[in-house]
Amino acid sequence: MxxxxxxxxxxxxxxxxxxxxxxxxxxxxxxxxxxxxxxxxxxxxxxxxxxxxxxxxxxxxxxxxxxxxxxxxxxxxxxxxxxxPRDTEVVPENIPLNIIYEDDDLLVVNKEAGMVVHPAYQNWSGTLVNALTYHFQQLPTLPGNQGRPGLVHRIDKDTSGLLVVAKSELAMQSLAKQFFDHSIERTYLALVWGEPDPKDGTIDVPLGRSQKDRRVVQAYPEGEGGYGRHAVTHYKTLQQLRYVSLLQCNLETGRTHQIRAHLTYLGHPLFNDSTYGGDKVLKGTTFSKYKQFVENCFKIIPRQALHAKSLGFVHPRSGEWVQFETELPQDFKDVLEKWDHYVQHH
Missing domain, CATH: 3.10.290.10 (RNA-binding S4 domain)
Structure with missing residues (x-):
């Protein structure tokens, strides 16, 4: 790279x-x-x-x-x-990390929902990077990425799951190139509103910041007005639960909010994703008991239902393919069980 x-x-x-x-x-x-x-x-x-x-x-x-x-x-x-820049002043903080793998070159972290990956506007402390700088000394930094030692990619605050962190310059350059070449395997599980048709497919639509609301990323089909950057998401339906579906999503590119924005464009926002309108009853009946059921589900998983389940890449030193997997977090498991039970008994 x-x-x-x-x-x-x-x-x-x-x-x-x-x-x-x-x-x-x-x-x-x-x-x-x-x-x-x-x-x-x-x-x-x-x-x-x-x-x-x-x-x-x-x-x-x-x-x-x-x-x-x-x-x-x-x-x-x-x-x-x-x-x-304010975000280059990273204050080390003693925050526990769930490290599922570590060697001299890299570590793989299972990030919990609610943790911001790096310090930025309105989130200067309590981030993964604050924790990394406490637990590890002299992490490398990509050029132009000051204040984000060890990072070669990120996942959203309220998305849980796997993140690889570089500990050596060798790992930093190798992983950065693999992300740049789109050769890293990233699999996410997403609970979405509705049942996609077709069940499996590819969303190849440019994404960019909304001109109306800077916090939101939106699709720009055919590259409308020159906006948007190339973005590709592959999805597969794993389970249909009448009003919601469990999808497997594989990222080819890694744009901000890519899965969230692409699935919203498809008409199937993530369950309880407040930024993209998924925190309302979007599918189902008008019965008040059903509405109460959905509200209870929102309480079980008070975030967007998205989990970075697996991560695979070529190890920078050995040259061998390594693959890491993680279980669904409890809130995600619980909400799936609740929907499964509802579908079977109604």
């Missing part, structure tokens, strides 16, 4: 600190740089971005640009600001 190191700054920028470094995809459509960055940076308004561009804080291939500059494939966009 290419290593994009920070380029020397011009004299007038001596006091600037790099906050973001983004490399445009090889298939990137020509798109205004402000729109391009809006798609990739949550919690940033277009006005703020345009002001940062005007002030020379945004550069493309080390050159200052204007807001109407169109991003080309392979462009390296950097955002440097006068103050250091």
């Amino acid at each position: 290419k290593n994009y190191q920070a380029a020397p700054e011009e004299e007038e920028d001596d006091e600037l600190y790099e906050h973001h470094r983004i490399v445009a995809d090889k298939k990137q459509a020509l798109l205004r740089v402000d729109k391009f960055l809006m798609d990739r940076l949550p919690n940033v308004t277009r006005n703020k971005l345009q002001k940062a561009i005007e002030d020379g804080f945004v550069k493309v291939n080390d050159a200052k640009i204007k807001s109407n500059y169109r991003v080309h494939p392979g462009d390296v966009i950097t955002i440097a600001l006068p103050e250091p």
Whole structure:
């Protein structure tokens, strides 16, 4: 994988600190740089971005640009600001980790739902990275990923399951390349509203930040307006429970909220996913007893029903394929049992 190191700054920028470094995809459509960055940076308004561009804080291939500059494939966009990034100051915290495998090069963690993976806006402590920096010294960091030692990928706060962490430079570079090449096997289990038709399929639709709500990722079929990035999810129905279904999802790409956004686009949001509307009764009868049953299910699993069940990759040192599996967490098991019981007795 290419290593994009920070380029020397011009004299007038001596006091600037790099906050973001983004490399445009090889298939990137020509798109205004402000729109391009809006798609990739949550919690940033277009006005703020345009002001940062005007002030020379945004550069493309080390050159200052204007807001109407169109991003080309392979462009390296950097955002440097006068103050250091807040998320590079990771405070080690003694938080227990559920480590299911560890050697000199890497470890595999079974993350519980509710834990944020790395410090960021509104979540500066209590994260997986705060725990990692307490338990492990000198974890490597990918270029442009300061403040996130050991990380080569992440899973959402309220998604449970497996995450691989690099302990050596060898592992960091090898795993990063495998993620970049989409050769890592990632299997998720998802409880969704409704019964997909067809039962098994592939969702190949670009994803990008919503222009209306920055917290939400939405599908952009046919790459509408140049928005969205290539995203592919394969799904298979494992169990149909009348009003909900248990799916196996395999990620080919790894976009933010990919499974959640793709299944919402398909018309089958994750059960109890409040961000994507899955925390309401979307399928079923109008009987108040049924509504009460669903409310009780929401209490059992007070998060989106998504679990990263397995992870497979080529071990960076041995060159052999390694595969890790984890059981469904108790809240997920319990809600499945409850639906199964309901379907059999109603």
